[in-house]
Amino acid sequence: MTIITSDFGHETEGNRRIGSTAHPLRAVMITVFAAKLAVAAVLIGFAAFAPTVSAETSYFVSR
Numbered sequence: 001m002t003i004i005t006s007d008f009g010h011e012t013e014g015n016r017r018i019g020s021t022a023h024p025l026r027a028v029m030i031t032v033f034a035a036k037l038a039v040a041a042v043l044i045g046f047a048a049f050a051p052t053v054s055a056e057t058s059y060f061v062s063r
Contacts, residue, residue: 023029
């Protein structure tokens with residue numbers, strides 16, 4: 001039975017990895033996650049400061 005693994009840091013010595021390298025797109029992934037969190041924070045902030053809307057009769061379709 002063969003187990004297929006990635007080539008990044010597959011050699012280990014005890015609990016310590018030997019020759020492990022970071023993925024080349026790791027910085028891009030972290031930047032994208034940070035941007036997602038920033039956009040989510042801005043959208044939640046806009047929703048928190050939005051004025052409340054009261055239901056009036058003009059909103060209802062049937063009379």
